[in-house]
Amino acid sequence: MDGMILPSAEWRHRDGLDRLSEVLGAGQGMSRFVGGAVRDALLALPVADIDIATRHAPEDVIDLLRRAGIRAVPTGLAHGTITAVLESGPVEVTTLRRDVSTDGRRATIAYTDDWREDAARRDFTMNALYADPLTGTLFDYFDGLADLEARRVRFIGDPLQRIAEDHLRILRFFRFLARFGDAPDPAGLEACTLRAKDLMALSRERIADETLKLLIARHAVRVVHLMIERDIFLPVLPEIGPESVERLDRLAAGEAAAGVAPDAIRRLAALLPPDPATVDSVGARLKLSNAQRKRLVTAVSPAPAGTPEAIAYRLGAESAIDVLLLGGRTEAAETVRDWPVPRLPLTGGALVERGLSKGPEVARALRAVEDRWIAEGFPDAARVGAIADEIVAQALRSANS
Structure with a gap:
């Protein structure tokens, strides 16, 4: 990461962003880009969400934006977050914070004007990188640049303490490893393994959200192998076991061969026993939508008879691809991948x-x-x-x- 300057990525030239930065006092060191946008810009990845950290109190942010004619929405006022609505899209502006107390699910915070304190409460070193919006100068308090260069997902500080603060960080560790990592940080991996049962305290919606994101990450298959080996899923998804590995491997190979994008629901179906009742109960436990649950059940049910096109017509293209790939019928899935499902021309x-x-x-x-x-x-x-x-x-x- 030579030069210690944020690259001139496309998102940095979004309409209104420079003016927003000036309004928030970036030139006086009051506000900086932070988190995913900085990390992904350094990795030359596309950036969707822009976050700005600021020393201004939330009420002052609202006042500054309104005086500048920028729409301010108090989307997370209790946590110090205001959304600035620009013509080019929303930008989240959050006051610097430190944790006062945590219980593994939520934190009580206090505001601070200390950048290092704000960085210290974040999860991984690669997510605690800041950049001056005007000059691109980078600020790195916990060697995140070195970890990013090494593709190493590493907790800030003591991994066990960070997991105790927010149990979801166990799943986030593996998701970030699947998205960015080449090898797990040993201390982080050991901490996640030791504290896997902490996941039981989390809402099933949070578990589902994080798991589904993980399953479509770049190195998902390799990381899921590691998670199964370490019994990470066992406390919350005991249906996923060693026998799941072969089904996931076969599916991932089929997706690649058929030119089909990885899909989270399809991959979850591969990880679960091929039994409609079991799959439906897991979908209910994870509080998936009715459409997602129906798709899971269809994916592990016997395929209708007929040609690939007939199956696609009966089930819809998406479910047909699920059924065909999970059944090892790669060429059939490729046949219907771009096939426009027709409508019966008769009423x-x-x-x-x-x-x-x-x-x-x-x-x-x-x-x-x-x-x-x-x-x-x-x-x-x-x-x-x-x-x-x-x-x-x-x-x-x-x-x-």
Whole structure:
């Protein structure tokens, strides 16, 4: 990380950002970029979220922004966070803080004007890097630059103390390792292993959110192997065990071969036993959405009969790819990856016009037409019309016989 200057990344030229920095007193050392934007800029990765740390009290931030005509939204006022709404997007502005007390789930904070105190309460050294918004000068209080260069995920200070402050940091350690790391910091890995049971105190939503992010990170497969080996999942997801490794490996290889992007729900399905009831109970425990739970269950259920296209039509493209990849049918998944799922070019009204009575008779005939259309490989509207004529004629003959 030579030069100790933040690179001139695209996000630094967002409309209104320089003016926001001036309003917040960056030129007088009152405000700095911090966290993910600084880290990712140094790694030449795209930056979505911009965070500014400031010595100004939250009420002063609101006052400064409003006087400058910048919309201020008190999104996290209790934690010292104000969102400055620029035309180019939101920027979170947070007053420097130190922890007064923590219980593993939430912290009581006090404001400070000491940059090092603010850095000391963050989780990993690579997330405690600050940069002057105007000059790009970097500020590194805990050797985060060296760790970033070595792709080493390292807790700030004592790992056990940091985990005691916020148990979610166990999962964050592995997620950051999967996203950025080449090798785990030994002290951090040992601390996470020792304190894995602390995860039981967390809400299932937080566990789900962190796990799903982890599963699509660059080195997810390697890191999940490590987590299973260290029994990290055991306290909260005991369904994930040594037998999960082979299923995840096979799925990841299939995704790569089929040119399909890694997907968190699909990978979670691979980690769980291929049993719909078990998978659904895990989805409920993690408080996943109904759509996510349905997709998990479909992914481990037997695939419908027929061609890959027929499966994609019956299940939808996303679930078809899940089922095909989890079933080891890589080429079939590749077949439907970019296939536009068609709509049946016929309505129940068209069958009524052909002489059927509204109600169950129409529904049955429509299903019969659809089945033939799928079996024939989704022919055009003219052929569907001919199929409909045949099926309606047959239905009318049966009704009159």
